[in-house]
Amino acid sequence: MTTTSTGPATLTATDLSLRFGGTRALDGVSLRLTRGVTGLLGPNGAGKTTLLRVLATAVPPDGGAFTALGHDPGTASGRLALRRTLGYLPQTPGFHPDFTAFEFVDYVAILKELTDRGARLREVRRVLEAVDLSEVRGTRIKRLSGGMRQRVALAAALVGEPGFLVLDEPTVGLDPEQRMRFRELIAQAGEGRTVLLSTHQTEDVAMLCHRVVVLAEGRVRFEGTPADLTARAAGRVWSSTERDPNALAGWRTGTGTFRNIGDPPTGAELLEPTLEDGYLLTLDGESAEVTA
Ligand SMILES: Nc1ncnc2c1ncn2[C@@H]1O[C@H](COP(=O)(O)OP(=O)(O)OP(=O)(O)O)[C@@H](O)[C@H]1O
Secondary structure, three states, X not given: OOOOOOOOOOEEEEEEEEEXXXXXXXXXXXXXXXXXXXXXXXXXXXXXXXXXXXXOOOOOOOEEEEEEOOEXXXXXXXXXXXXXXXXXXXXXXXXXXXXXXXXXXXXXXXXXXXXXXXXXXXXXXXXXXXXXXXXXXXXXXXXXXXHHHHHHHHHHHHOOOOOEEEEXXXXXXXXXXXXXXXXXXXXXXXXXXXXXXXXXXXXXXXHHOOEEEEEEOOEEEEEEOHHHHHHOOOOOEEEEOOOOOOOOEXXXXXXXOEEEEOOXXXXXXXXXXXXXXXHHHHOOOOOOOOOO
């Protein structure tokens, strides 16, 4: 399922910063995106949503600049051009619960300036079909399950074939089967498009992203391939029968042994690293949340 497309930069951001009072939500973020799905990982409060909102032109940065798909949102015309090719799935999509799935997506299509009624209705049907919601398109959103609502939000983001898709934790709250289905949809969306996907699920990144950015305290801690992030943990994951006090983090696994990350003692039984291990080590264990 992993998207492999690379190539020239479609988005380049330089030194983006944004403060909320005394909080530096973004503190000099520079990054480069290409076509395909890039994962954005980071602990709570790292600045992921803020970065996505800036890149989706929902809020201007205090400092720094970016261009996306050749458009400069620092100018009024560039901002408009970028918005016309943008699909944004925010963390809390603002549904009107009494709208049906069709009415909501149609409403978004109108906002996206699809003014020809026939073409617009065809496009709404197309995106609802793409996310497998054709059968419930006449159902009110308040009666849909959480997973279906997420798919309505994705359909709305896909209206008008955007070249740049910004997805803020789209798989949160989904059961494993729905999450798998959603990953397939995002992988399809990533073919030929630039997709930035914020998530807390390291498996989302391992299974579907060709690049990954790790953000912490408003700064980029890592930018590269999922394989590079995993490789950071090579030789730094080991098993033990008791909790190892020298480990940066350690947790008891289902088999009763401990999985530790950090600097292993001599003779330790090394384990195959995962992307999550590489991610936790990148955060240096400081703000990593490890749930066994
Ligand atoms: N509108 C706001 N007003 C004040 N502070 C804000 C605002 N939005 C974000 N922040 C602060 O900026 C920092 C980054 O928040 P942000 O929501 O971008 O993090 P996040 O990585 O998306 O977190 P999470 O994983 O919990 O969604 C946090 O300290 C947050 O409290």
